[in-house]
Amino acid sequence: MELQLKIPLRNLTRNRRRTLLCVAIIALGTAMIYAVLGYVDQTLYQIRFGTVAQYGHFQIASPTLWSEKTEGYDYLIQDGKLAQIDQILKQQPEVEAYTTELSFSGLASTDRKTKVLRATALVPANTAHDYNEFVIDGQGQGLQPTDRGKALIGKLLAEELQLKPGDFFRVTTTTVDGAYNVGPLEVAGIFTVYNTQADSQLIFVPLSYGHTLLDTAGVAKVIVKLKNLDETNRVAAAVQQQLTAAGLDLEVRTGFQLAVFYQQAIAFFNMLFGFIMLSVAVLVFFIVLQVLTMSFLERTREVGTIRAIGTRSSQVFTMFLMESTFLAILGAAAGLVLGWVLGQGFNALGITWEPPGVSEAVPVQLRLMWSNAWPPFIVSLIATLLSALYPSIHSARLRIADALRTS
Amino acid sequence: MILETRQLSKTYQVGQEEIHALRGVDFQADSGDFTVINGPSGSGKTTFLNLIACIDRPTSGEVMIEGQSTNQLSESHLAELRKHKIGLVFQTFNLIPVLSAYENVEYPLLLLGLNRAERRKRVMGLLEEVGLKDLARRRPDELSGGQRQRIAIARALVTEPKIVLADEPSANLDSETGKQVMGIMRHLNQDHHVAFIVVTHDPVVTQYAQRIVKIRDGQLSEENSRGASTKNPAA
Numbered sequence: 001m002e003l004q005l006k007i008p009l010r011n012l013t014r015n016r017r018r019t020l021l022c023v024a025i026i027a028l029g030t031a032m033i034y035a036v037l038g039y040v041d042q043t044l045y046q047i048r049f050g051t052v053a054q055y056g057h058f059q060i061a062s063p064t065l066w067s068e069k070t071e072g073y074d075y076l077i078q079d080g081k082l083a084q085i086d087q088i089l090k091q092q093p094e095v096e097a098y099t100t101e102l103s104f105s106g107l108a109s110t111d112r113k114t115k116v117l118r119a120t121a122l123v124p125a126n127t128a129h130d131y132n133e134f135v136i137d138g139q140g141q142g143l144q145p146t147d148r149g150k151a152l153i154g155k156l157l158a159e160e161l162q163l164k165p166g167d168f169f170r171v172t173t174t175t176v177d178g179a180y181n182v183g184p185l186e187v188a189g190i191f192t193v194y195n196t197q198a199d200s201q202l203i204f205v206p207l208s209y210g211h212t213l214l215d216t217a218g219v220a221k222v223i224v225k226l227k228n229l230d231e232t233n234r235v236a237a238a239v240q241q242q243l244t245a246a247g248l249d250l251e252v253r254t255g256f257q258l259a260v261f262y263q264q265a266i267a268f269f270n271m272l273f274g275f276i277m278l279s280v281a282v283l284v285f286f287i288v289l290q291v292l293t294m295s296f297l298e299r300t301r302e303v304g305t306i307r308a309i310g311t312r313s314s315q316v317f318t319m320f321l322m323e324s325t326f327l328a329i330l331g332a333a334a335g336l337v338l339g340w341v342l343g344q345g346f347n348a349l350g351i352t353w354e355p356p357g358v359s360e361a362v363p364v365q366l367r368l369m370w371s372n373a374w375p376p377f378i379v380s381l382i383a384t385l386l387s388a389l390y391p392s393i394h395s396a397r398l399r400i401a402d403a404l405r406t407s
Numbered sequence: 408m409i410l411e412t413r414q415l416s417k418t419y420q421v422g423q424e425e426i427h428a429l430r431g432v433d434f435q436a437d438s439g440d441f442t443v444i445n446g447p448s449g450s451g452k453t454t455f456l457n458l459i460a461c462i463d464r465p466t467s468g469e470v471m472i473e474g475q476s477t478n479q480l481s482e483s484h485l486a487e488l489r490k491h492k493i494g495l496v497f498q499t500f501n502l503i504p505v506l507s508a509y510e511n512v513e514y515p516l517l518l519l520g521l522n523r524a525e526r527r528k529r530v531m532g533l534l535e536e537v538g539l540k541d542l543a544r545r546r547p548d549e550l551s552g553g554q555r556q557r558i559a560i561a562r563a564l565v566t567e568p569k570i571v572l573a574d575e576p577s578a579n580l581d582s583e584t585g586k587q588v589m590g591i592m593r594h595l596n597q598d599h600h601v602a603f604i605v606v607t608h609d610p611v612v613t614q615y616a617q618r619i620v621k622i623r624d625g626q627l628s629e630e631n632s633r634g635a636s637t638k639n640p641a642a
Binding site for chain 1: 457460463482483486487489490491495497499503504505506514515517518562566
């Protein structure tokens with residue numbers, strides 16, 4: 001082991017400038033991958049957070065609602081079924097809270113304008129699905145459990161209708177039986193979910209108001225919040241099993257299943273990260289290959305000497321590979337530190353951008369977790385070791401007599 | 408018999424031309440011999456040395472070390488053989504620049520897997536014999552040519568080989584240092600009772616020889632005490 005450690009380690013100090021160049025290339029590659037991964041991870045984290053905020057961890061509803069084959073409001077869950085669902089959810093210790101919602105479409109109008117709206121009637125201030133946190137600072141307040149004729153209104157819709165907190169507007173819709181119904185609503189607060197479509201159409205009203213407007217006691221779905229995101233699939237499956245066992249024709253869908261955008265975003269960002277990672281790895285591979293080939297070729301006579309005095313070719317190969325491993329570890333570790341420092345600096349700049357379909361600029365942040373450090377470290381290690389493979393094999397297989405003749 | 412070659416030949420292909428570097432050489436050497444193989448450049452000295460050092464393979468004929476033919480041995484078996492039975496001294500010293508004098512001499516012992524105490528005993532013993540005990544920590548670039556060659560000689564002897572092969576050991580040294588190095592080699596040859604085979608074009612080196620073999624056009628001839636030559640010097 002001494003043989004495999006001493007010479008490779010000493011060789012790193014032999015040509016310091018070249019070693020530094022190699023370390024710098026590997027470090028730069030590692031830092032780039034670390035930063036890109038930090039950006040992708042932060043974006044996915046935001047999307048995941050947004051998905052859970054929008055859909056909950058999972059939802060329970062009639063299969064006809066999920067399949068969008070419903071006519072009218074035949075998918076509504078009535079009181080008796082709600083009591084059974086309540087029993088089932090209470091048996092799951094992972095369930096932190098749940099709430100019920102009712103959705104409908106209609107028209108929002110003031111004396112000046114009328115706009116199409118999508119309304120969600122919900123239990124105000126229920127922690128399972130609370131939109132109060134999206135109320136813009138200084139633009140009113142969230143819905144309270146005692147509120148009845150109040151609403152939260154999307155920022156762009158409020159702008160279109162020229163509404164501000166305390167103003168009134170009318171909602172026109174049809175009851176579950178198809179009759180027109182109109183009701184007044186006071187703007188409690190204006191919110192943004194940073195989504196152009198949602199901000200221009202969505203309003204939130206108390207569930208009791210929705211029941212009155214639609215003339216029903218039913219709800220469209222039950223939204224469940226868990227204590228731990230990672231338990232989503234397991235608990236959702238367990239609840240589905242219990243619903244079926246109880247003879248309830250209801251279907252559980254996780255927030256991530258419902259959010260088509262989430263699936264697409266995951267696929268896109270994984271592809272983006274894969275592409276950038278591969279590009280950087282290829283770049284590191286070729287540059288390090290060139291540097292190592294030159295470095296190993298310079299030692300041809302030395303290889304001839306140690307082979308002549310009894311070193312096996314496999315030992316020569318191991319020595320070169322060990323040297324490359326040390327180089328890779330050094331470069332990758334330096335890269336992580338560099339990436340972390342530069343990332344922190346970048347985060348401190350507070351740069352923002354407006355993604356497509358998003359109504360407000362969002363900060364561009366890098367999520368520099370140590371758990372994200374492994375992929376760039378491993379990729380740099382593999383890229384460096386792959387680039388060392390050819391010169392190492394070439395050096396190990398040299399004919400001794402030819403190697404000794406090299407000047 | 409420590410070393411024996413039988414009808415050893417080596418032919419190189421250079422383009423369309425065949426170069427016969429060695430032509431059917433028979434040679435023998437025994438323990439304690441100090442043989443100098445003397446010949447001009449291009450006479451086949453280094454080719455012969457490479458073949459008997461088992462770092463190159465003959466076109467025909469065979470090399471026997473302690474009665475065992477090396478022709479059929481694999482590369483790893485040949486490496487084992489070189490490690491245990493052959494010591495090498497090169498014209499350009501060929502020390503490992505990143506290792507100290509001590510570590511250079513120790514290197515073959517690491518290959519043998521000896522423990523630290525045994526390694527230290529052998530290395531320091533030999534450094535003392537070549538007069539460089541006090542320079543053990545120095546790197547090759549901090550030593551003179553003569554000192555480097557003495558380190559190389561210590562490295563060649565440290566595994567207690569059966570044969571030490573030296574290729575022009577004094578060629579890169581001034582004449583005085585060359586004589587000192589040859590003196591040390593002769594002295595170690597007698598002390599350790601190891602066969603030394605030195606190839607050189609330097610006639611001065613032949614002064615130290617117990618036995619002189621001439622090489623010309625890939626053929627050996629022994630020079631006897633009367634200065635007459637006998638082809639194929641099987642001792």
